[in-house]
Each structure stands twice: as structure tokens, then as C-alpha cells.
Amino acid sequence: MKVVKFGGSSLADGEHFAQAIKIITADPQRRVVVTSAPGKRDPHDIKVTDLLITYAKQVLAHESTTTTVNQIIDRYTAIAAYFNVPADKLNPLIDRLKALPTWHYPNDNYLMATFKAHGERLNANLMAIILQQLGYEARFITPEDAGIRVTGTPNNATVAPETYALLDRFNFNHSELLIFPGFYGITMAGHIATFSRGGSDITGAILARGLHADLYENFTDVDAIYVANPAVVNNPQPIAKMTFREMRELSYAGFSVFHDEALIPAIQGNVPINVKNTQHPEKPGTLIVPDKGFQPADIVTGVVSGKHFAAIYLHKYLLNKEAGFTLRILNILARHNVSYEHMPSGIDDITIILDKNQIDDELVDVICNEIQAEINPDQLEWIDNYAITMVVGEGMRNRTGVINDILEPLTKENIPVPIINQGASRISIMIGTYDQDADRAVQAIYHRFFAN
Template sequence: MKVVKFGGSSLANGEAFQNAINIITSDPQRRVIVTSAPGKRFSEDIKVTDLLIKYANAVINDQNPSKIVEQILNRYRDIADYFDLPADNLTPLKDRLEDLPRQIYPNDSYLLAAFKAHGERLNAQLMAIILQHLGYEARFVTPSEAGITVTGTPNNASVIPETYANLSQFAFNDNELLVFPGFYGITLAGHIATFSRGGSDITGAILACGLHASTYENFTDVDAIYSANPQIVDNPQPITKMTYREMRELSYAGFSVFHDEALIPAIQGNIPINVRNTNDPDKPGTMIVPDKDFQPSDIVTGVVSGKHFAALYLHKYLLNKQAGFTLRILQILAKHNISYEHMPSGIDDITIILDRNAINDQLIDTICNEIQEEINPDRLEWIDNYAITMVVGEGMRDRTGVISDILVSLAEKRISVTMINQGSSQIAIMIGTDDNDADEAVRAIYHRFFVN
């Protein structure tokens, strides 16, 4: 049995729905379907999730949301009309959408989560109705019915282990197609909570693990995962097969085709993931598999850069002689709920690399002031334009000279390296540069390993 997830662009309109249905029904092993909310139909379009956020904000601010509600409903009506679905079949969707403001929510964050989740919920319900209309045995299943239980904040939930026990007891027959909405689960108190944006990937992985699927097929709008960003490197090599940990390392710095948190349930269940193109489903796509017995075909699997980093540099003589020096810095970060990404150090220096998206200018000034007062460093510097380039590949473990090849390729382009780090797994090398050099660094490294 396979779990099949479709992204928002793959379910944006009636034609896309038909394409997805053709994929579903072409393989009898595709039994569990996970839907995203309808995405953009064209570049200037707006995603249904973003319309639902506008709907939620209108309700929170006591504004009339009727025009937004009509705009949302029209997206689903257009899909239904493509299949000549009787108008009364959409009544449950309309009633559900209009009833959202009348529900009771603990606070506005829960309200926002519930509204956002309905892009996926209504699309899954519509998919089941259309499949039934076309003569297939299909069932719409909510996270509540399946027992997908979560904790965490309303808009950044995490699945809990009981979910897998619940799914193992979920009953279904051998002929029916099960249609699940992606992106959300139910809290222990019975409220809707969403995963992080793009979280339908997570739902698919949870179901693949809990229902013991043979494969998790993730259909999106690209042919495969590529060895570099096609917007940076012309015609990069597609990756035919990679390991979970390679994908995890590449996702960290910017590979966005597959949600990195979705790897965890797949790893737990040892479920292979196949990323494929909805618009060209005969192409094999990219397989993401366990690392056990994996035989790499290339030295490097992928090169990716992330420009969303910043760094805090401290210099203090005899730093290495002071017990608890690093702890005092980390306590300041923890007090402000700031996690750090990396902390390369020398005998008199520490560089703390942070996610720039998770910290604002006011917070930067606050933590710098507190570190100055607590530590009194000889030099304290904030580096805003920081980029990290990840070079990842299982094939690097058994190959000497990889770091030399990387540094030579960067030196030839006169790119200054501010940090280099290789983890103990030996499958990933992290390089720090100025963010203005990041794209050229990716091209230089890619050319070294793939073109040469």
C-alpha cells in the first residue's frame, strides 16, 4: 500500500484534480491520498491558505468577511464544475466554511490555525466527493477520526507517539480510497493545530509510518530533487537516489522541495519516499531511502546555500581558560528563547551563528548589550550578511581531498571562506561566506564535482 500526497499546485484547479485522479487510479497500491490546499493557478493568483488567513484576520478584527468567504468558495466551485458535480454536493463545504466564526477557540492563535487548516480539509472532502461521483469507493477521513494527535503551539504543532498506535488500529477495507487532509492534527483538548507551513508533507509521512506503507509518494511540480538550485545552476543534475540524512542536511540550508520535518516519521517507519512530478508522473523522480546498504554513485550528492543566517563574533584573550564562558553566553540566548545554529571556536574566539529570520534588530541589540555586560569581551561584532553553503554526499566518506577540492574551487573565484566545518558523519561540509558570494560558491563547487 502506498501513501500519495499532492501539493497545492497539483490540486489548484479542475484540470489539476483530474491529473491527480489519473495518477491515483493508475496504481491499485495508491490507497491513501493526502491533499494540500489549492495553490496558485497562475503567477498572480493567491493560494487558498492565504485567503483563509485573510478570513481569520477579518473575523478577529470584527470586519465583514463575506467577500473573502465567497472568493474561497469559488475556488472549490470551479473545481466541482469541472467534474459537473451537482451544486448541492458542495453544501457541506459551504456550511463548514461559514460556520468557522461561530466556533469557540481558546484564543486567536487557535482560531487562525483552525481557519488555515480548512484549505486542506475542504480539498480532501471535495476530492472524496469527486472520486465517489466518478464511481470510485472513496472515504474522507479527518485527523480526528484517524487519531492524528499533536502537541505544541496552535500554528507549529508536533505529532505525539500515540498517533501511531491510533493509526495501527484504524480500520478500512481493501477496496476503498482514503482521503486525508494534510497540514493539521488535533490537540489533546480537541482543537485544531497546524504543522509549520508546507506541513502536508508531514501528514503524509505520519500516515505512511502509522499505516505501514511500502512507499510514500510525494507529488509536486518538479521532475526530481536536483543537485543544486536550478535558479543558480543551469540544468543541474537530478538526484535519482539519496539517503534520509543527505536530504536532512540539504534541507537545512535551503532545499525546499520536501519539508525537512517530514523525514522524521519516514525515518521512524523506515519508509522510502519518492518525490515525483504530478505533471509528468512517468518520470521516476527522486527516491529518499535509509542509509543502510546505500551505495552512492557520486562523491557529492548536492550543493545548496542559505542566506538567512547571521553571526555574533566574540574575541577575548584567555577565553579557553575560563570555565563556563560559553555557558554564560548560551544562558543569555536561552533567556530570550533564541536557539543557535553553530558555534565554531578557537582559543580566544567564538562565532555564534543564528537564524536571521528568528531574531529582530531590537533583540540583537538586547543580547549584544547583555553579553557585553556579562562577558566583557575584548571585541564583539554582529555580522549580518552571513551565508552557509552545504556540500553533502554519502560518497565523501570514502574519498580523500574533498575539502581541498572545495577550497580550491572557491579560491579560483576569489571567494573568502569565514568558516568551515565537517561533521563526524563525514557526509556534510559546511562553509561560511558573505551572502553576496553564496550563489557563486554553489556554482563553483557544483562545477568542480559535477561538470569536471
Template structure:
């Protein structure tokens, strides 16, 4: 049995729906379908999720919202019309959408989560209606019905271990297609809570693990995951097969084709993931597999750069002699709910690299003031123009001279490298550059390993 997930661009309109259904019905092993909310139909279109966020904000602010509701309903109606679905079958969808403002929520965060979740929920209901009209045995299944329970915050939920045991007991027959809405689960108190944005990938991975799928197929709008960003490198090489670890490392710095958190349930369930293109399902796509017995085809699998990093730099003589100084710094970050990415250090220096999306100018000043008071460094600096380039590959593990092969083309291009850090797994090397040099760094490293 396979779990199949379709992204928002793959379910944006009737034509895309039709293509998704052809894919589903072409393989009898595709029994579980996970839907995203309808995405953009054109570049200037609005995603249904964004319309639902607008709807929620209007309700919270006490503003008129019927025009927004009508826009949302019209998106689903247009898809239904493509398949000549009778209008009376859409009444339950419109009724539920209109009733949302009357629901009781603990606070506005829960309200926002519930509104957002309905993009996926309504699309799953619509997919079920269309499949049945086309003569297929299809069942709409909600997170409530299977016990997909979550904890965490309403808009950044995490699946509970119990959810997997409940999924293991979920009964279904081999002839039916099960249609699940992605993106959300149910809290222990019975409220809707969403995963982080793009979380339909997470739902698909949870179901693949919990239902013991042999493969999780993730259909999106690209032919494969590439060895570099096509916006940076012209016609980069597609990756035929990669490991979970490689995907995690590359996602961290910017590979956005597949939600990196979705790898965790797949890893835990040992389920291979196949990322494929909805418009070209005949292409093999990229297979993401366990690292056991994996034989890399290349030294480097991918090169990616993220420009959303910043750093706190400290210099203090005899810093290495002070017991617990690192703990004291981390405690300051923890108090402000800020995580760090890397922490390269020397005998008198330490650099703490952060995702700068976590902080604003006020929080930066607060953290730096507290570090100054607690540590009293000789020099303290906030650097907000870092970029991190990740060079990743299982083939690097036992290869001598890889660092030289990475740094040589950067030296040839005159690109300064203030930070180098190799992961303990030995399958990745992190290169810190300034953001202005990030794209050139990716191109230089890519051409060193892939041009020939």
C-alpha cells in the same frame, strides 16, 4: 500500500485535480491520499491558504469578510464544476466555512490555525466527492477519526507518540481509497492545530509511518530534487537516490522541495520517500532512502546555499580557560527562545551562527548587551551578511582530499571563506561565505564535482 500526497500546485484547479486522480487510480497500491489546499493557478493568483488567513484576520479585526468567504468557496466550486459535481454536494463545505466565525477558540492563535486547516480539509472532502462520482470507493477521513493528536503551539504543532499507536489500530479495507486532509492534527483538548507551513508533507509522512506504507509518494511541481538550485545553476543534475541524512543536511540550508520535518516520521518508520512531478508521473523522481546499505553514485550529492544567516562574533583572550562560558552564552539565547546553527571556535574566539529570521534589531541589541555584561568580551560583533553553503554526500565519508576539491574552485574565483565546519557524520561540509558570494560559491563547487 502507498501513501500519496499532492501539493497545492498539484490541486490548484480542475485540470490538476484530474491529473492527480489519474495518478491515484493508475496504481492499485495508492490507497491513502493526502491533500493540500489549492495553490496558485497563475503567478498573480492567491493561494487558498492565504485567503483563509485573510478571512481569519478579518474575523479577528471585526471587519466584513463575506467577500473573502465567497472567493474561497468559488475556488472549490470551480474545481467541482470541472467534474460536473451537483451543487447540492458542495453545501456542507460552504456551510462549514461560513460557520467558522461562530466557533469558540481559546485565543486568536487557535482561531488562525483552525481557519488555515480548512484549506486542506475542504479539499479532501471535495476529492472524496469527485472520486465517488467517478465510481471509486472513497472515504474522507479526518485527523479526529484516526486520532492524529498533536501538542505544541496552535500554528506549529508536533505529533504525539500515541498518534502512531492509534493509527496502527485504524481499520480500512483494501478496496477503498482513504482521503486525508494534510497540514493539521487535533490537540488533546480537541482543537485544530497546524504543522509549520507546508506541513501536508508532515501529515503524509506520519500516515506512511502509522499505516506501515511501503512507500510515501510526494507529488509536487518538479521532476526531481536537483544537485543544486536551478535558479542558481543552469540545468543541474537530478538526484536519482539519496539518503534521509543527505536530505536533512540539504534542506537545512535551503532545499525547499520537501519539508525537512517530514523526514522524521519516515526515518522512524523506515519508509522510503519518492518525490515526483504530478505533470510527469512517468519520470522516476528522487528516491529518499535509509542510509543502511546505501551505495553513493557520486562523491557529492548536492550543493545548496542559504542566505538567511547571521552571526555573533566574540573575541576574548584566554576564553578557552574560562569554564562554562559557552553555557553562559547559550543560556542567554535560550532565555530569548533563539536557537543556534553552528558554533565554530578557537582558543580566543567564538562565532555563533543563527538563523536571522528568529531575531529583529531590538532582540539583537538585547542579546548582545546581555552577552557583553555576562562574558565581557574584548570584541563583540554582529555580522548579518553570512551565507552558509552545504556540500553534502554520502560519498564524501571516506574520500581523501574533498575539502581541497571544495576550496580550490572558491580560491580560483576569489571567494573568501571565513568559516569551515565538517559535520561529525562526515557526509557534509559547511562553508561560510558572505551572502554576496553565495551563488558564485555554489556554482564553482557544483562545476568542480558535476561538470564532467
């Protein structure tokens, strides 16, 4: 059995719906379908999720919602009209959308989560209606029905372990198509909470694990996952097969084709993932598999750079003699709910690399002031123009000279490398550059390993 997930661009309008249905019905093993909310039909369009966010904000501000609600309704009615679905079949969906402001919510965050989740919910319901009209045995299943339980905050939820026990008990006929909305689950108190943005990938992985799928097919708008970002490297090589570990390492620095959190349920359930293009389903795409028994075809699988990093640099003589020095710094970060990414150090120096998305200028000053008071370093500096380039590959593990092969093209391009760090897994090397050099670094490393 296969779980199939379609992204928002794959379900943007009736024509895209028809292509998705063609894919679903072409393989009898595709029994579980996860839908995203309708995405953009063209570059100037608005995603339904963004319209729902606007709807929620208007409700909270006690503003008129008529125009926004009509825009949302028009998106679904246009898809239904493409398949000649009778208008009355959509009435329950429209009534539910209009009723959202009247529901009870514990707070505004739960209201926002509920509104956002309905892009997927209404789309899954509509997909089931269309499939039924076309003569297929299809059933719309909500997270409430299936038992997808979540914990965490309303707009950044995490799957609860009991979900898998509930999915084990979920009964379905193997001849029917089960249509699930992605992106959200149900809290212990019965409220809707969403995963982070793009979380339909997570729902697909949860169902793939919980329903013991043989394969999780993730359909999107690209032919494959590429060795490097096509916006940085012209016509990069596609990756045919990679491991979960490689995907995790690359996602960390910026691979955005597949939601990195969605790998966890697939890893736990040992379910391979196939990322494919909705418009070209005949192409093999990229297969993401467990690392056990994996035989790498290349030394390097991928190279990617993220420019959203900064660093706190400290210098203090005899730093290595002070017990608990690092712990005291990390306690300061923890008090402000800031995690660190890397922490290379020397005998008298330490650099703590942070994700700039977690911190603003005001918080930088607060943290640096606390470090100065607590640690009293001889030098304290905030560096806000770091980029992290990750070079990843299972083939690197038992290969000597890889670091030299990476640094040589950077030297030829006169790209300074202030930081270098090899992961304990030995399948990744982190290169720290300045953000203005990041793209050139990726291009140089790519051409060293893949140009020929």
C-alpha cells in the same frame, strides 16, 4: 501499500485534480491520499490558504468577510463544476466554511489555525466526493477519525507519540481509497492545530509510518530534487537517489522541495520517499531512502546555500581557560528562545552562527548587551551578512581530499571563506561565505563536481 500526497500546485483547479486522480487510480497500491489546499492557478492568483488567513483576520477585526468567503467558495465550486458534481453535494462544505466564525476557540491563535486548516479539509472532502462520483470506493477521513494527535502551539504543532498507536488501530478496507486532509491534527483538548507552513508533507509522512506504507509518494511541481538550485545553477543534474541524512542536511540550508520535518516520521518508520512531478508521473523523480546499505553514485550529492544567517563574534584572551564560558553565552540565547546553528571556535575566539529569521535588530542589541555584561569580551561583533553553503554527500565519508576539491574552485573565483566546518557524520561540509558570494560559491562547487 503507498501513501500519496499532492501539493497545492497539483490541486489548483479541475484540470490538475483530474491529473491527480489519474495518478491515484493508475496504481492499485496507492490507497491513502493526502491533499493540500488549492494553490495558485497562475502567478497572479492567491492560494486558498492565504484567502483563509485573510478571512480569519477579517473575523478578528470584525470586518466584512463576504468577498473573501465568496472567493474561497468559487475555488471549490469551480473544481466541482469541472467534474459535473451536483451543487447540493457542496452545500455541507460551504455551510461549514461560513460557520467557522461562530465556533468557540480558546484564543485567536486557535481561530487562525482552524481557518487555515480548512483549505486542506475542504479539498480532501471534495476529492472524496469527486472520486465517489467517478465510481471509486473513496472515503473522506479527518484527523479526528484517524487519531492524528498533536502537541505544541496552535500554528506550529508537533505530532504526539500516541498518534501511531491510534493509527495502528484504525480500520479500513484495503479496496477503498482513503482521502486525508494534510497540514493539521487535533490537540488533546480536541482543537485543531496546524503544522508549520507546507505541513501536508508532514501528514503524509505520519500516515506512511502509522499505516506501515511501503512507499510515500510526494507529488509536486518539479521532476526531481536537483543537485543545486535551478535558480542558481543552469539546468542542474537531478538526484536519482539520496539518503534521509543527506536530505536533512540539504534542507537545513535551503532545499525547499520537501518539508524537512516530514523526514522524521519516515525515518522512524523506515519508509522510503519518492518525490515526483504531478505533470510527469512517468519520470522516476528522487528516491529518499535509509542510509543503511546505501551505495553513493557520486562523491557529492548536493550543494545548497542559505543567505539567512548572521553571527556573533567574540574575542577574549585566555578564553580556553574559562570553565563554562560557552555555557554562559548559550544561557543568554536560551533566555531569549534563540537557537544557534554552528559554533566554530579557536583558542581565544568563538563565532556563534544564528538564523536571522529568529532574531530582529532589537533582540540583537539586547543579546549583545547581555553578553558584554556577562562575559566582558575584548571584542564583540555582530556580522549580519553571512551565508552558509552546505556540501553534502554520503560519498564524502571515506574520501580523502574533498575539502581541497571544494576550496580550490572558490580560491580560483576569489571567494573568501571565513568559516569552514565538517560535520561529525562526515557526510557534510559547511562553508561560510558572505551573502554576496553565496551563488558564485554554489556555482563553482557544482562545476567542480558535476560539470563533466
